[in-house]
Amino acid sequence: MNHESASGLLLRARLDRGGFSLQVDVHLPATGITALLGPSGSGKTTCLRVLAGLEPQATGTVRVLGEVWQDSALGVFHPVHRRPVGYVFQEASLFDHLNVQDNIRYGFQRTPAAQRRHGWDHALELLGIAHLLQRRPSELSGGERQRVAIARALATSPRLLLMDEPLAALDTARKAEILPWLEQLHERLDIPVVYVTHSADEVARLADHLVMLEQGRVLAQGPVAELLTRLDLPLAHGDSAAALIDAITCGVQSDSGLCELRFDGGTLLLPQTRSTPLPERTPVRVRIQARDVSLSLVQPEQTSVLNILPATVADLADDGPGQVLVGLQLGGTRLLSRISRLSCERLGIAPDRRVYVQIKGVAMVR
Amino acid sequence: MRPGQAGLAAFWPAHSVLPNTMLLTASDLQAIGLTLKVATLTTVILALIGVPLAWWLARTRSWLKAPLTVLVALPIVLPPSVLGFYLLVAMGPNGPVGQWTQALGIGLLPFSFSGLVVASVFYSLPFMVQPVHNAMEAMGTRPMEVAASLRASPFDTFFSVVLPLCRPGLVTGAIMSFAHTVGEFGVVLMVGGNIPGVTRVVSVQIYDHVEAMEYGDAHRLAAVMLGFSFVCLLALHLYNNRHRRATP
Numbered sequence: 001m002n003h004e005s006a007s008g009l010l011l012r013a014r015l016d017r018g019g020f021s022l023q024v025d026v027h028l029p030a031t032g033i034t035a036l037l038g039p040s041g042s043g044k045t046t047c048l049r050v051l052a053g054l055e056p057q058a059t060g061t062v063r064v065l066g067e068v069w070q071d072s073a074l075g076v077f078h079p080v081h082r083r084p085v086g087y088v089f090q091e092a093s094l095f096d097h098l099n100v101q102d103n104i105r106y107g108f109q110r111t112p113a114a115q116r117r118h119g120w121d122h123a124l125e126l127l128g129i130a131h132l133l134q135r136r137p138s139e140l141s142g143g144e145r146q147r148v149a150i151a152r153a154l155a156t157s158p159r160l161l162l163m164d165e166p167l168a169a170l171d172t173a174r175k176a177e178i179l180p181w182l183e184q185l186h187e188r189l190d191i192p193v194v195y196v197t198h199s200a201d202e203v204a205r206l207a208d209h210l211v212m213l214e215q216g217r218v219l220a221q222g223p224v225a226e227l228l229t230r231l232d233l234p235l236a237h238g239d240s241a242a243a244l245i246d247a248i249t250c251g252v253q254s255d256s257g258l259c260e261l262r263f264d265g266g267t268l269l270l271p272q273t274r275s276t277p278l279p280e281r282t283p284v285r286v287r288i289q290a291r292d293v294s295l296s297l298v299q300p301e302q303t304s305v306l307n308i309l310p311a312t313v314a315d316l317a318d319d320g321p322g323q324v325l326v327g328l329q330l331g332g333t334r335l336l337s338r339i340s341r342l343s344c345e346r347l348g349i350a351p352d353r354r355v356y357v358q359i360k361g362v363a364m365v366r
Numbered sequence: 367m368r369p370g371q372a373g374l375a376a377f378w379p380a381h382s383v384l385p386n387t388m389l390l391t392a393s394d395l396q397a398i399g400l401t402l403k404v405a406t407l408t409t410v411i412l413a414l415i416g417v418p419l420a421w422w423l424a425r426t427r428s429w430l431k432a433p434l435t436v437l438v439a440l441p442i443v444l445p446p447s448v449l450g451f452y453l454l455v456a457m458g459p460n461g462p463v464g465q466w467t468q469a470l471g472i473g474l475l476p477f478s479f480s481g482l483v484v485a486s487v488f489y490s491l492p493f494m495v496q497p498v499h500n501a502m503e504a505m506g507t508r509p510m511e512v513a514a515s516l517r518a519s520p521f522d523t524f525f526s527v528v529l530p531l532c533r534p535g536l537v538t539g540a541i542m543s544f545a546h547t548v549g550e551f552g553v554v555l556m557v558g559g560n561i562p563g564v565t566r567v568v569s570v571q572i573y574d575h576v577e578a579m580e581y582g583d584a585h586r587l588a589a590v591m592l593g594f595s596f597v598c599l600l601a602l603h604l605y606n607n608r609h610r611r612a613t614p
Contacts, residue, residue, distance in 0.1 A: 054511055080514035087515035093508050097530040106526070107516030156517055 009034075009160070009192060013050045013060035022046050022058070022216040028209060030065055033186055033193040035203045035224065037235075038213035044196040045090075047213070048162045051194065052087050053080040064160050065192075084115060086153030088163040092145035094137035100148050101133040107156040116157050123154040126188060127181050143174040147181055154189075161193045167202065182206055183366060200240055204228075204287050205365045229334040231317035231327055236336060241290040241325065243335045244365070249282045258306070261286065265330030266309040270362045285366035290325060292361035293337035297347055299356050307359040311335065313351050316344070324349075328357060394587055396563055397571035404479075404567060405547040408486040409494075412543045415487075416494035417536070421524070423495070424502035438495050441488060450556025453485050457557070475557075482558040482565050486547045493542040501535025502528065534609045538602060545598040549591070 009028040015021070022043045028034045036044040050058045053069065056077065062070040064085075069078045094103050108120035124130040127147040137145060146166050153161060166182075167175045179202075185193070186206060195206060203210060203224060210227045212219040212235070219234075220227055225244040228235050235241070247263035258269040259277065261284060268286065278284065300308055311328040319325040324344045328335045335357060339349075349355070390398070423435055441449055456463045457475040464474055475481030509531055513523040529536065551569040558565030560574065568591060575584035 052515060054514075080511070081517050081519050085515060087512070089508065089512065091508075093512045095509065095512070095527060095531070097527075097533070106513075106518075110517035110522070152516065 010063040013058045015058040024218050032208035033206050034209040035207035036196045036211050042213040043216040084159045086158035086161045088149050088166050090165045092149040100135050104152045104155050111156045120155045123151040127151045142170045143177045163195045242287045245286050249278045251280050252277050264332035269306045287363045287365045290336035290338040294358045296356045305358045311357045313353040397568045401567040405544045407483050408547045409544045412494040420495045420498035439492050442492050446552025450553040477559045485553045485557040489553045490543040490546045493546045494539040497535040497538040501532040541602045
């Protein structure tokens with residue numbers, strides 16, 4: 001993927017504001033969901049606001065799909081209301097004086113007819129809110145409000161959708177309610193989405209591309225599966241370290257009832273969790289946590305573990321007292337394994353060593 | 367009966383203490399009509415200048431914000447006679463406003479209906495600006511950012527989002543300005559005088575009745591004022607209660 005191409009997104013920005021300084025140079029692909037990940041105060045939201053034009057003091061360049069929205073060197077700055085961008089704020093921020101339908105129509109009516117690509121009600125079914133049109137915002141649940149806010153942003157036919165921690169203000173149950181709708185968006189939207197979050201779980205479920213921020217600087221950017229397993233980055237460490245594998249379904253084995261997934265590096269079997277099995281050749285994403293992967297020098301036999309695959313050790317890194325993280329290559333796929341330093345020394349684990357990985361847990365995240 | 371009470375009774379004729387059932391006099395009705403006219407005009411003018419002023423105060427980071435906020439609030443604490451005195455001087459033949467109105471061919475404003483309205487606008491300014499300003503500050507900047515992201519220009523946003531969201535403040539401001547203008551007295555006396563049909567408003571009419579020992583007339587008109595003010599504030603109270611319940 002050529003991120004330098006004019007068709008993607010370019011955000012090169014600088015902003016200094018009492019004690020906080022942002023200095024980023026980010027190139028994003030023209031499709032899919034890009035997550036901006038980082039701790040509080042790392043500048044995620046500020047990046048989003050610069051993209052939208054909500055931070056007029058920021059200097060730099062914003063170029064979206066070949067259009068220049070800001071170029072401080074040339075004195076170009078399109079104000080927010082002239083940028084074809086949809087913005088979903090952390091709190092839904094619906095207009096209290098309008099009902100759901102009028103909230104959604106607000107932006108649609110103000111979008112020039114030439115820029116409209118669909119009707120105002122285009123996203124109602126996509127977000128499951130058609131039955132809420134006559135309600136007041138105060139009569140909606142937190143999850144419903146956020147879905148209306150997304151539909152309102154989409155009704156302006158944006159060329160770029162920005163979402164600022166849309167799930168942060170919701171409790172766990174509401175998050176679980178809204179995540180499937182966001183996954184739907186991912187499948188059905190043809191515009192790039194930039195999604196701010198501090199949740200590695202949301203990244204695993206939604207993102208294709210990842211930008212990691214820390215103290216106003218870019219720590220790393222690239223495809224999400226690659227960044228999650230890079231041992232030099234903090235995401236690969238800690239208890240939740242995991243690898244993501246994009247695979248396709250290959251049907252359900254009739255004798256065992258197990259679902260077969262094929263990926264670049266082998267085949268995985270996992271129990272059928274859905275009431276209706278996924279059709280064959282559906283793209284899915286699974287997450288394999290580093291603590292669920294153990295290593296063996298010989299192919300283990302007489303074990304209850306279903307998924308045993310040959311792999312090559314790529315790299316190693318210390319991970320807390322007595323623990324080692326092992327980066328593994330299975331064909332074109334990377335996997336992480338956390339083992340004790342003692343086991344590592346006993347087995348002589350070192351780069352290029354051929355091993356067998358035993359995968360004790362596979363979770364389908366998408 | 368103690369001596370003091372006898373003296374008071376002599377000073378306070380018993381037969382005119384209680385209001386009788388007689389209707390209001392023609393001059394009373396004229397004063398009421400004039401009062402409503404002044405209050406309505408004042409409220410309309412205040413909406414036109416007070417709302418933009420409140421908006422500016424809510425949004426600006428200028429150093430002028432603090433002194434202007436205080437200046438707007440001054441009529442609340444100043445004696446009406448002080449405010450009236452300065453307005454009289456400013457609008458008089460040698461005052462800056464007076465010279466300007468004369469140059470424009472309007473003539474002099476003191477002791478005229480227009481002068482009364484101008485004075486009322488200054489006198490009631492804080493009652494319009496403060497509730498609207500508070501509502502605008504409470505709203506914050508988020509609704510405007512949302513509107514901008516939905517393609518609304520700043521001008522459009524002001525009318526389609528800011529004003530509707532600040533409606534409780536606007537209603538409070540309008541009712542308070544109206545009621546406060548109806549209730550003014552000191553400024554009217556200083557700037558407007560006591561000209562029937564031109565500047566003699568209800569409060570001045572009541573003063574005249576009392577001066578002339580027409581306590582019955584004073585009573586009836588005072589009761590009208592009391593009832594009106596009570597109804598105004600009650601309506602405002604009920605409106606605010608209902609609005610608070612509607613938006614949790």
